[in-house]
Amino acid sequence: MKRRAPEPRPTAPRLAQGELSDLIGYRLRRAQQELFRDFAASIPDLSPGRAGLLMLIEANPGVTQSRLAQAMALDRSTMVGVLDALESRGWLERRKGSDRRTNGLWLTRGGRLLLARVKRRIADHEARVTARLTGAERARLLMLLGKLCPD
Amino acid sequence: MKRRAPEPRPTAPRLAQGELSDLIGYRLRRAQQELFRDFAASIPDLSPGRAGLLMLIEANPGVTQSRLAQAMALDRSTMVGVLDALESRGWLERRKGSDRRTNGLWLTRGGRLLLARVKRRIADHEARVTARLTGAERARLLMLLGKLCPD
DNA sequence: TATTGTTATACTCTATAACTATA
DNA sequence: TATAGTTATAGAGTATAACAATA
Secondary structure, eight states, X not given: OOOOOOOOOTXXXXXXXXXXXXXXXXXXXXXXXXXXXXXXXXXXXXXXXXXXXXXXXXXSTTEEHHHHHHHTTOOHHHHHHHHXXXXXXXXXXXXXXXXXXXXXXXXXXXXXXHHHHHHHHHHHHHHHHTTTSOHHHHHHHHXXXXXXXXX | OOOOOOOOOTTOOOOOOXXXXXXXXXXXXXXXXXXXXXXXXXXXXXXXXXXXXXXXHXXXXXXXXXXXXXXXXXXXXXXXXXXXXHHHTTSEEEEEOSSTTOEEEEEOHHHHHHHHHHHHHHHHHHHHHTTTSOHHHHHHHHHHHHHHSOO
């Protein structure tokens, strides 16, 4: 028995996309928004940017605020408030460097425990949002995004 | 004559990336940030999102606020202020629909002129940010982003 | 009752400019 | 002089909750 394709509800036909669908910038922005929503819904502790920041400190213990800001393409004044929030939650600490203008950054024990938990959730999140991609497609996408924006 | 590879400045060695570089979400966010910066620097009139909104209205004259909000994955209350700003600049107009709860949206003549100019700049922007990609790679990236986040 | 547009409000993320301590 | 961190301030961009008009 043949089934008719479900008709689009008259109140919600798809909008025409114009030239929009052919713009890398548009696709990138939409994809990022969707990933952000999934991340926020499944990992309430941290935003993607904050999680990335903790991972960078973990991989570079003692990094200074300015170098971290530079690596994340943020202004160093922006970094201050971000670190304040994470420090007040007990996840990282600042220690005065031998150059006494600088603060070195370290994860606390609590920060390491949080990050371990968050990483597991990020792995689930990644699997979920890339569910429509094969492993080869996922690798190719990573490669192409890397070309678009090298480290 | 051999030239030595330029040494990284001792004050700015690259940070270790940890597992970060292998996350689609991270790459996506970084790429989007870089594209946003290039867009803002080269197209001062509009943000990427606002330009996309005008293109959607152009492709769907008379679309209602709620349908546009749905298509852009924004709350309809968010749409109000966005449209207020674009309308006050004289780029679009609201017209009461036959269902008098709704507003239909149209570009004004000024809006069409602006959009034509902006589209040319967007084309330059796209060419610039995808300069490291071949045509085939660009097409493949569009396809993969489309899989990640279908219309 | 349900939907559309609206207002009031608040939160997150980010930047700029000017300050201070140190180099 | 130059750099690291800081503060004050501002501006996007977004959401939630409650309301009036209309269906």
